[in-house]
Amino acid sequence: MKTIIVDRYGDTDVMNLQEVPTPQAGSNQVRIAIKAAGINYADIMQRLGSYPGGPEPPYAAGFEYAGVIDEIGEGVTDRKIGERVMGLCKLGGYSEYTVVPASQPLPIPEGLGFEEAAAIPCQYFTAYHVLITLGQLQADQTVLIQAAAGGLGSLLVQIAHHLGANVIGTASTSEKCEMIRELGCDHPINYKDVKFREEVDRITEGKGCELIVETVGGRVFDLSMRCLRPHGRLIVVGVASNDPRPVYGSYLLPHNLTISGFHLNGFLGNVQAMKDAIQCLHVWLEKGVLKFLVNHTFPLEEAAEAQRQIADRKTTGKVVLKVGD
Template sequence: MPDLPATMTAIAISRPGGPEVLVPEQRPLPQPGENDILIKVAAAGVNRPDVFQRAGSYPPPKGASDLPGLEVAGEVAAIGSKVTRWKIGDKVTALTPGGGYAHYALTDASHALPIPAGLDMIAAAAIPETFFTVWHNVFQRGRLKAGETLLIHGGSSGIGTTAIMLAKAFGASVIVTAGSEEKCQTCRELGADIAINYKSEEWSAAVRQATGGRGPDVILDMVGGDYIAKNYDVAALEGRIVSIAFLQGAKVEIDFTKLMTKRLSHLGSTLRAQSVEAKAAIAAAVEEHVWPLLAEGRCRPLIHAVFPLGEAAKAHALMESSSHSGKIVLTV
C-alpha cells in the first residue's frame, strides 16, 4: 500500500444556497470497504444533480458522501479486501455515489471502468454520469433501435450531446431542441439530423413537420413542465417517453387520453439512488456496447469548460447560466 495522507481537501456544501456555498475544507481520507476502491482524483465531472444537491433539493442517498460529485477519473490508491479487478496504480473512470469534488473519492469497484484508449483524465471524468444515464434511459428503458427517431430535449447539455452521439452510432435519426442557434449548430456538428431552437419556433410543430406527422419513437426529456403534454402530442404510435429531470417542474395537469390512444409508454429513472448491483449492471453494459466506440474515437465527450477544483463555485454558476454546450469538468 502506498503512503496515503490522513486528510484531504474537499469541496463541501456549507449550507443550501447558491454557488458561493461551495467551500474547500479538510476531511479525513475515506477508507475503502471490502468491495470499494479509493481513487486519487485527477478530474471530476460537474452535473446538474450536483447543483440540485447544493441548493438543498436533492439529498444524497443513505450512506453516500455528503460531498457533491458523481463521476471522477484518476488512479486507484487503495482497494478493499474483496476487490479482484483493480490494483493500486490502475487508471480508471468511475461513477461515484457522491464525494467526487475531492482529492480522493470512494466507489464500489464494479462502478469503475478502465479509461478508454486515447482519452485523457479530463475527458474520462466526463463519461460515467452522462454515458451511464443515456445508455440506461435511451437504450435499456427507451429501447431505441436502429432506424427509429429519437427526440432529445436539452440537446446541447452533457446528457444531450452524449445522447446525440450514441443514438447516431447505433443507427437512429436524431432531432433535438436547444435554446440558441449556436447550441443548435453544436448539436448538428455532433450528428443531430434536425436541431430546433425552441426560443424562436414552436418545437412541437417543427417535430411534426420533421417526421412527416409520424412523430419520434423515443423522447428523452429533462425539462418536464408543459413539455410533458406536448411529448404525448408529438410521440409516434407505441412511442416511449423517458423523463430524467424536471427543470420546468414535476407537477402538471395532463390529459392522459393520448397515452392510451397512442399506446405510449412513459418511463423515468434516476441513477444515483439505484442499487450497487443495478449500477454495476449498467457499467457492464456500457463497457460492452459503448467502450469500443470511445476507444475507436467514434464518440468523445464534448468538454465545454475546465476549472480547478477550488473554483467549483464558478463551474456551478456556469452550469446554472445554461450558456454551456457539453460537459463542465473540475481538475485536481
C-alpha cells in the same frame, strides 16, 4: 485533503472549499486520488434541495470521478496501485480523494484522459441505457432529444445518430444547434426561437416521434407529450426546470402511449446491460463514433462557478473539475 462541502440548501454561496482528513481504504475498499471530477445537473438539484432522496447538508458534493488507485484495503487482491479508473461514489466526488468498494471502479479506456473519462460514469451510461436498454431505439425511428447540447444530450445525439435514427434535438441558442448538427443531429431546433412542437410536426409530416428523451420538464414536458406518435414512448430522465408536470391517463390511453421514468442507479445492477454498454463504449471509441466533449474545465476551488454556469445554461457538453496538479 481539499473537498467541497455544501453547508445548507441554497445558491452556490453554500459551497465551500474545506480541508478535511484524507480517507483511508478500509477492508475490500480502494482509495482513488481524483484527477477529474464530473459535474452533473443532479449536483445542482441536490444543492437546491430539490433532488428526490438527495443528501442532507452538510455534505461533500459530487458523485463522479476519474483518477488513480493510490491505496488498497485489506482483502483486495484484484486491484493495483496506479490503475487509471473512473466511477461513481456516493458523495465527495469534488475532492482530492475518495474511497469506494474495490469492485466498483472501471478501467479508463485506453487513449482517454482523466477529463474525458469523467464524462463516462453518469452521462454515457445514462445515454446508453435510455436509448438502448430502456428506449429500444431502432434504425429509422425518429427520436426527439430535449436539451441536446448538454453533457447527457450530446452523447444521446451521437449514439442515436450511430444507431441510424432520425434525430431531432432542441437547444436554446443557434451556437448550441450548430454544435449538435455536427454531432449528427439531423434536425436541430432552437426552442427559444421557434415552437418545437410545430417543427416536430413539420419534420415528421404530422406523424410524431417514436421516442422522446425528456430532461427539462415544465412546458417542454407538456409539449413533448404532444410530439409522440401513437404507440410512442416518452422517457423522463430529468426535470432541469424544477417544474415537474402531471401526466393524464386519459391522454395516454387513446394513443397507446408509454411514459417511463429513468434513473441510472436502477440500471447499474443490470449485469448484462452494463457489460453491453461497456463493450459498446470501447468499440465506439475505437471507431471514432463517440466523442466526449469536455468543453469547460474549472479548478476544484471554482466548483461553485462551474455549477453556476451549467444552471445559467451557458455550457455545452461535459463540465469537469480538474483536481490536483
